[in-house]
Amino acid sequence: MALAPTAFGRQLAERVARVSDVSEPRILAAFERVPRDAFLPPELAHRALEDQALPIGLGQTLSQPSMVALMLSALDCAPRHRVLEVGCGSGYVLALLSQIAAEVFGVERHPELAQRARDTLTRLGVTDVVVQEGDGTLGMPEHAPYDRILVSAGAPAIPDALLAALSEGGRLVMPVGGPESQILVTCERDDKGTLHYRAGATCVFVPLVNDSTPPPREA
Numbered sequence: 001m002a003l004a005p006t007a008f009g010r011q012l013a014e015r016v017a018r019v020s021d022v023s024e025p026r027i028l029a030a031f032e033r034v035p036r037d038a039f040l041p042p043e044l045a046h047r048a049l050e051d052q053a054l055p056i057g058l059g060q061t062l063s064q065p066s067m068v069a070l071m072l073s074a075l076d077c078a079p080r081h082r083v084l085e086v087g088c089g090s091g092y093v094l095a096l097l098s099q100i101a102a103e104v105f106g107v108e109r110h111p112e113l114a115q116r117a118r119d120t121l122t123r124l125g126v127t128d129v130v131v132q133e134g135d136g137t138l139g140m141p142e143h144a145p146y147d148r149i150l151v152s153a154g155a156p157a158i159p160d161a162l163l164a165a166l167s168e169g170g171r172l173v174m175p176v177g178g179p180e181s182q183i184l185v186t187c188e189r190d191d192k193g194t195l196h197y198r199a200g201a202t203c204v205f206v207p208l209v210n211d212s213t214p215p216p217r218e219a
Helices: 007-020 025-033 042-047 063-076 092-100 111-124 160-164
Strands: 054-057 060-063 082-086 105-108 127-134 146-151 167-175 182-189 193-202
Touching: 007 025, 007 063, 025 063, 025 092, 042 054, 042 063, 042 160, 054 111, 063 092, 063 146, 063 167, 063 193, 082 092, 092 105, 092 111, 105 111, 111 127, 160 167
Parallel strands: 082 105, 082 146, 105 127, 146 167
Antiparallel strands: 054 060, 167 182, 182 193
């Protein structure tokens, strides 16, 4: 469902374009339509225009808008695409993706955040997004293959299960590296099934972990 642009959203889109140099109209239009403050804890909503990663609880963050814009630009979504976001947190990037892709799926390891994402998306009227709790390193294989996969957490390597879920001609974007610093990597599968990798910006994301690591709890 297409959301309506707001004055707040236009201000954020202008800032994102200026800081990130991303100029794709469909990406900036998504920023104009999706209220970032709705995906933050109430006490941090007043900081929604800041180009900063902000905490959303359980050791997770809402990524800085300029980095989200760079990731969406690297992902290169078309209106026909099926997209998976791994580590969807409180649902902000899912909402952005819903404005630029046909089908959107999100997997989140923390049940509390997954439910918060569902509740916020429903409250905004974004009802065509599927959010599921689960191990992000496994993705959501029951809905595969995906034309695009966005991983909003970092790891030393791209999990094999996510690569297997990528369609022919598909593209995956993920921060790859150690816990202190990663490189935004774009992986494309050509029509012969060969994977091609391209390095992008330096970034820092929370770690992508599997079910063998117990999740933190709110204090």
